[in-house]
Amino acid sequence: MTTTSLPMEPDGLLPPDDEPDFHPREYEALRQRLGDARLRQRLRQQIYHVAGESHQQGIFLKFKQFVDVDKAIVRVARLSGLYGWGYRNFRDIRVVNNVLRHPRVPRGLEGLRILQLSDLHLDLDGGMADLIAERIRGLEYDLAVLTGDFRNTTHADHGLSVRQTRRLVAALKPPTYAILGNHDFVEIVPPLERAGVRFLLNETVVVDRNGDQLHLGGVDDVHFYRTHDFARVREAIPDDAFSILLCHSPEGYLEAGSHGFDVMLSGHTHGGQICLPGGYVLIKVCDVPRNMLSGNWDFRSMAGYTSVGTGSCGVPLRYFCPPEITLHTLARQGHE
Numbered sequence: 001m002t003t004t005s006l007p008m009e010p011d012g013l014l015p016p017d018d019e020p021d022f023h024p025r026e027y028e029a030l031r032q033r034l035g036d037a038r039l040r041q042r043l044r045q046q047i048y049h050v051a052g053e054s055h056q057q058g059i060f061l062k063f064k065q066f067v068d069v070d071k072a073i074v075r076v077a078r079l080s081g082l083y084g085w086g087y088r089n090f091r092d093i094r095v096v097n098n099v100l101r102h103p104r105v106p107r108g109l110e111g112l113r114i115l116q117l118s119d120l121h122l123d124l125d126g127g128m129a130d131l132i133a134e135r136i137r138g139l140e141y142d143l144a145v146l147t148g149d150f151r152n153t154t155h156a157d158h159g160l161s162v163r164q165t166r167r168l169v170a171a172l173k174p175p176t177y178a179i180l181g182n183h184d185f186v187e188i189v190p191p192l193e194r195a196g197v198r199f200l201l202n203e204t205v206v207v208d209r210n211g212d213q214l215h216l217g218g219v220d221d222v223h224f225y226r227t228h229d230f231a232r233v234r235e236a237i238p239d240d241a242f243s244i245l246l247c248h249s250p251e252g253y254l255e256a257g258s259h260g261f262d263v264m265l266s267g268h269t270h271g272g273q274i275c276l277p278g279g280y281v282l283i284k285v286c287d288v289p290r291n292m293l294s295g296n297w298d299f300r301s302m303a304g305y306t307s308v309g310t311g312s313c314g315v316p317l318r319y320f321c322p323p324e325i326t327l328h329t330l331a332r333q334g335h336e
Helices: 026-034 036-050 059-063 069-080 083-091 128-136 159-170 186-194 230-235 250-258
Strands: 094-102 113-117 143-147 176-179 197-199 203-209 212-218 242-246 263-266 295-299 302-306 324-332
Touching (some): 069 083, 128 159, 176 242, 212 230, 250 295
Parallel strands (some): 176 197
Antiparallel strands (some): 113 324
16 A cells, blocks of 8 residues: 655745855846846836735735635635645646647748746655656757746745756756746746746847757746847847747736747646636636646647646645646648
8 A cells, every 4th residue: 555645734845045146246247238227127016926916916816915814725625635636646747748830930940849948846755856856857949948936935035946946957958048926036046047947027039959949038027027128139039030939927928929929838827726627617716718728728829838746835735736847749731
């Protein structure tokens, strides 16, 4: 008989953090990349995170300002006998093979494989970094993208999640690109870039393959910080170039589609995390059509994909919504 060791409730699970490897002089480099106004806005918004103010939308999520909803969920799960099942679901990370089809995929990029990890929230459970590293071992891919939310807490030191992300990054095949999410502070960028992650702070990089180019862009958080700049990213991409945009929340779909990006990869929604049978989402954490809460979707000429998340938020529990590691393969629409 196999038994599963279950964690304590989230607030008793993790050891205290050390200070992350960040130096105040590094703000200048971040200012040059984000711009003065957006860096100032991000730092002001981080104060609200530290104060513990709600950063989500909707009546239920605003309610979390006054009631510890996460503790209540854990207690209900324990009393109902469903905690163990939910925790096993939380750790049962599946590999999802997905084909990203678009008519503008260049021939040289057909078959390009992109590993997407999203919403890691690594400080929620001390064993998640190693578990994810084990799951990705042996997977074949050409580049990896991390679409935001490296940590769970928003009011405490992020040193623990930085250390755990470093461990995970060490297991990834380079190159690795990333964006920040609504849980992330900008101070994690320098230490994680030294570990091998290239953050895209309203920036673009070019990936060459078989004589063709992929223009990979990333915008800063559209959900809470609202320090995104779609126009700046798009202006760096030639009109005839094939582009993929990393945007933490799918709620950026209107602007992304209007700016003419070909593909957008997102996360943030967790696919609902705690759902009804069939995966019906009970709580939407952002204002998007239901078909954009998980999986493939289309808007105008843009193809999109929303990951349900590799980790989980708030509580180490999932019901009818398994976490995922996504392995995308590019294909031209109409071609096998």
